[in-house]
Amino acid sequence: MQSQIKTYCIIGDPVQHSLSPAIQNAAFKSLGLNCTYIAFRVPKGELQESVSSLRSINISGFNVTSPHKIEIIKHVDVLDSTAQKAKAINTIMNVEGVLRGYNTDVYGFIEPLHKRSVSFNGMTILLIGAGGASRAVIAALSEQNGITKILIANRSQKKAEELARIGSSIGLECNVIDLYNIQKVAAKSHLIINATPLGTSNEDSMIDHEHIKKxxxxxxxxxxxxxxxxLENAKYAGAQIVYGYEMLLEQGAKAFEIWTGISAPTDAMKRALFGSFGEPA
Ligand SMILES: NC(=O)c1ccc[n+]([C@@H]2O[C@H](COP(=O)([O-])OP(=O)(O)OC[C@H]3O[C@@H](n4cnc5c(N)ncnc54)[C@H](OP(=O)(O)O)[C@@H]3O)[C@@H](O)[C@H]2O)c1
Known part of the structure; x- marks a missing residue:
């Protein structure tokens, strides 16, 4: 007899662009697990009732994306250490009715840098953005040795200041910079991170190739x-680049492992993204 199907989902708005259903369903399929993963659009202001609905259908687990990663904290029962540090959640597991919040973006963000054996010693880091994903970035960076300082640039100054306070509270030297100075700061940074959606609609970056060092x-x-x-500008400048899909795969693999307790089939997840062509060189 087949086991009862387990249902997982992602909530956010917009969510139709999400690649998580493709990645997670490929992982379930490749291991023959009786599980399914779907996307639900949950607009701002409808989070509480949506979480109640997910509780009442006894959802097995879910991912949370923009704009709910911070707000969702109020609606879960337990926070693991990653979510506590980031003060944001992207993954929830339902353990017999208790919703447990995790932040797999923390691991997902840092793992591609660890795979490249990056040393953070003496680094000045420019972080663009101060939303839910930026909180995971800050939490991950707080666990690296030797960072000199993090300069945060964001459209809303208030949110940048709030993020800088979170960073300082976990041992990082954080300063807020004006968006107008971003190119000048970029030219003096060892690591530049974009954690805003800018680029999704092929918009020009705020940083041109002349302000990126090799x-x-x-x-x-x-x-x-x-x-x-x-990334095009960075390539043109001869800089080393890290793709967002690498973080997507790592955070998804970690969520899969939290939900199932099984090692994630990362090749199947990668194939779901790139088909038989493989990842970009
Ligand atoms: N690769 C991955 O695995 C991964 C994981 C998580 C997130 N992401 C991506 O990261 C991006 C941010 O996600 P999030 O969860 O942090 O979203 P969020 O909580 O909604 O925050 C968005 C951030 O971007 C800024 N922003 C939005 N539109 C902008 C624009 N047109 N120009 C300049 N700044 C803008 C916002 O500034 P204000 O504060 O001024 O509104 C805010 O700081 C999204 O594109 C998401 O898909 C990727």
Missing amino acids: DTIVYDIVYKPVTTNL
């Missing part, structure tokens, strides 16, 4: 398109 690492967490304008 020995800088440029990390765009936007994953669609694969090569954003920022």
